Amino acid sequence: MVDRVWLEEMRQVLDEAYRDRDQAAVRDVYSRASTHIHLSADMLAHLNDLPEGAYTRREMAEAINRVVRHRGEQETLGLLESPVQIEAVENTVEAERAVWDDTPLEALNPTPAAPQEDAPEFREPRFPRPETKES
16 A cells, blocks of 8 residues: 555655755755654655755656665555656757758647737736727
8 A cells, every 4th residue: 555645745845845946956855854744764764865966856756766666665655756847849859850841940839829819918917008088
């Protein structure tokens, strides 16, 4: 049976550690994890098994999963899901082909970048629309 408390606590730790940055060191994640009362010293030991260095959130989740698998605890602890990595359209294989075919990158975007015709006009909140004078 998967330990939902451990999974939820580790997700929360990762949310906190990566809230305002793209990369975090293992020691930063460990320090956040140590403040969570539901993570025992044995659970924190999983973080001690990680090589030092800076990790993205996805890399950290995968590294923790490797430690859990190495210890054979995936059935009892469960595994953290790795967030889906979003790739810029400019970095895709399709974009590389578009360069060779002289296709504009705009054609690769899943949604149009131009505003929709029926979209309301944008106005800054502090600048009201000028009133028209009726004669």
